[in-house]
Amino acid sequence: MTERSPGGQRGRPSALWLWSSTDASHALRSRDLAVILRAYRRLNGLSQEQVAALLGYDKTYVSMIETRRRTITDVGVLRHIAQCLGVPPHVLGVTAVDDATTAALTQFAESVLKLADIARQAGRTVDAIDELWPLVARLEARAIDGYVDRGSWALLGRARASLGIALGTVLPEERLATAARWTGQALNVAQRLDEPQFLAYAFAMHGNELRKAGRTSAAIERLSSSIELRADPAARITALAFLARAAGEAGDAALFDTTIDNYQRQLDTLGDAGMLGNQFTFHEVRIRGLVATGRGSLAARLMESLPVTAQAVAPQWTVIERVTAGEVHLVNGDRDAAEEALLTALSGAEKYRLPHQAQRAIRIASRGADAVVEAGQAILARFRRLDP
Template sequence: MEPAPRDGIQWHWTTPRAQHILRQRSLAGILAFYRELHGLPQQELADLLGYSTSYVSRVETGSRTITDIGALRHIADRLRLPPHCFGVTDNADADHHAVIQFGESVLRLAEIARQGGQASAAVDELWPLVARLEARVSGGRTELDVLRLLARARVGLGVALGHVLPDERLATAARWTGKGLTVARRLGDPALHTYALRHHGNELRKARLLGAAVDRLTRARDCARTPDERAEAVILLARAAGSAGHQAVFDDAVTEGKRLLDVARTTSLFSPFSHHEVHVRGLAATGRIREAVRVLEHAPAPQLHTTTQWRIISAITAGQVLAQRGDHQAAQETLTAAVRGAVEHRLPHQIQRVVRASRDLPNVHEEAQAALAELRAAIAA
């Protein structure tokens, strides 16, 4: 007999109350809580475990204890809980620790690959990890560390897909970061929740769901607990607000970002270089081309943390502004170099930016369209 499935049951094992019960390793407490979650009378729990009702009653009241390892493993299996909750260590727990260690390594390697301009390699690393974790969770293994890992893996996969998918498929990347946010929201981990909000908001922006993007990123900024968290939310909020034409929100975010440059840690996402690019792009997007040109002329040099993608993004933004100013020669040189970099690192979304920016630059426009067609064919294959 299996208990009838009920929506949200797995999440109850992640609550502080449930975690406290599990840490006590009290069989009586676990059985009582399990019955409460599933709405089971003792008779149905007894049927599930293969014991008599009177036996289960004595275990719950503490008048009967179970110390046999085989029996404890049997109960753990029937309740779909890890054996260590009952003080038993077995191969399943060794596998659990291996999954966590493997998953952490994959996340680190995927992040290094993505920041090194190899987002497609990051996708290849993350797909199997996400599939393995989702199979584990669907099988009833809902330990907190597995769920945290699943949230981060889903978000990481969405971010990597957001680099390698063309515009028309970017909603897929946003869906994956959204799936990660769904898990993070339920776990009560503020840092993880803010991290997922930031990245989901950014993928919504890229998918042109701008109102939702500004909402998520505003919430990420407001939930931030440290200057570092706030800085990464603010830089993404400025990008989304600029794209949405929300001039006041954009200006406020850029101003705050400039202040945070003095107090927050420099990362691949938040740095003087990325802040400058976001500032220039937002000014252009809100119709202030003259001011964008002025800011463009004071570009900081790339730093150690400046990734290849940010250099390509910045070059495209500069080319867009130069083209809008009418400096077609400089725009053509800048955008041509950006196209070649985007091809090398398989960034179709960035090539599509060049296609849109080069309508008055026939040579660049033609090269960008050809490059985009090649990348689309490669992705489809």
Template sequence: MRAPRWIWVRPEAKTALASGDIGAILACYRRITGLTQAALADHLGYDPSYISLLERRRRTITDRAGLTHLSRALAIPPHALGITDDDSDFQAAAQFGDSTIRLADIARQAGRAAEAADELWPLIARLEARLTEGRVDAATVHLLARARTTFGVCLGHVLAEEQQHVAARWTGKALALADQLDDAPLHGRVLRMHGNELRKAGRTAAAIARLTHALDLTHSHGERGQTLLLLARAAGEHGDAATFDAAITDAHRVDGEGGGILLTPFTLREARIRGLAATGRLHQAARLAEQQPGQAAPAPQWAAIERATTGHVLLTVGDTTTGCEALGQSLATAGELRLPHQVQRVLRTARAAGEHELAQRAEAELSRLRRPYPDTKCFGK
């Protein structure tokens, strides 16, 4: 019999583990699994009466061999039983895990997504190995969910359009972990990021469902605003005008009260232009695109995104000069930041408008950037 994989991340299990009481831990294990004392004793190789004595605190286990046996047989995190030597290296690494994820987020927002992904991979590999060994404690699962999410978002920046499903797969793997935890804020954040990666992979209906669910779980003012912005983008690309209008209006309202780094007048303008064009209101989109953003992009990649969106709309309504200029600016920024999917947006628009010189430049840039990053044999699992 193998211990249920997620037993020790449940709220009631976390309480038992925190007590460090072997009797409480065993009783909790039996409650969740439905095992009798006799069945648990058989699994552990103990006499049923000994299990009863342990649960009633009439006996305890203090020797290292006995504690290690319990840990391995029931997948109990060793540190919960006071076994620290086996976990000392991991505990030290975990202390740096939070910093690694935070620094990766900062690097991604600064336009260094490839570097951020490289920094995250060793941490993810270490945490994945721990789960494979059966050491499934809440702290590990929480840290790995965050690491997988940030890693997937980083991949979403550096992968070409046809590889965006890999980024969505990694944020989906993060969601599978978040589903096991009693942590609504984390669940909401993972849903938001997974929804956005699904949108980029072309699965807009699924993206809308995930982002709508994220709104239900998110109560932080700033994070609700960011979720609304991403929902507006997904709904616009899906052609759902009603959902787009409602989400973008609510996002504007939140922005007026301070919505965080992702939700700014710059990003809202880009989302509105793109959504209006995608829902059949091209001339409204063009009028907005003709206006200057009014503030700097909140992150370097947003400059490439906004210029590609503006160029597409202006070229579509016949403003060739300004549209090509905007696309050229997007192409230069996307090349510098290694954003192949933004180069592909420029390439599509240039081809559709018959702008052959610009299309050739985009093709050359895409050829330079198009390499399997990261190696899908490893990261695409």
């Protein structure tokens, strides 16, 4: 959507993104009104006359400010300029009424993001979404009102990513593009902030949601970009796990084998590192990729080799693993074992509200496990009744 620039013209950068650029960030950190005005004009492609019209001043007055022949000390004038430019008032030395609220919101947002992540990993993703929706809406509204300093945008980007990841857990397959859109918006923020760690994280999260939405080629591209950027070994493991899964789904055995070997080496070096950095998850990703690339017999042999001590970090991973196990059994002709694994998976999918895992189980069961298909369809019907 094209937004209006401050001067009412179309096609120029909106104030929402202006202050997340590197040049603007340097200008804001200077807290120098002359520097800020010049940066604002340059980045928006505006003349002194247009900025003067925006502020309601004469062009000569703006010129005097920019050349430091006029120093503004009046709080009311500074607050007016800040409001017109979309600059947080504190940048111009004005203590705004909203400053205390800003600090409180930042602390609140950090807590919400941490608690949402804990809830999601505990299998309470719907609770996480209930907390994230109002937070994202509040941050978006503040951005529209002009509170778009670099820290606020970073916070909004993280909140968008967290919401997208949570939605990608609980939405059915036909609606997973919604989750990808949210992580895509987080990636937009990350690209403008140009912070490598956050950018790598956003590439990984968006890539994984694209994969789940069926856009495998785009997912591989994003995930490969994430791996190239990552310096944090634990975060690199996450990207490698996602890329291995995407490569398997694409049927690219060579990329899958290379990625899974890299994933294993990282685990051997780092040890356990969160939801994706553990032997249980690695085992599931490897087996699923082997089946997807036509090596079901090898997958069956490896499925029996999971270390006794390996346990899922999050409940949803137990469900995912049981669906994969059902597929391996079915590919290798053991229908009874397949039905047992898939029915267990369906029970967990209903308990933790994982509709697309139920859909995956039904799709696998359609190859010859009719009882599972029937049970799965009943669960999906109950999910639909719960949807607003």
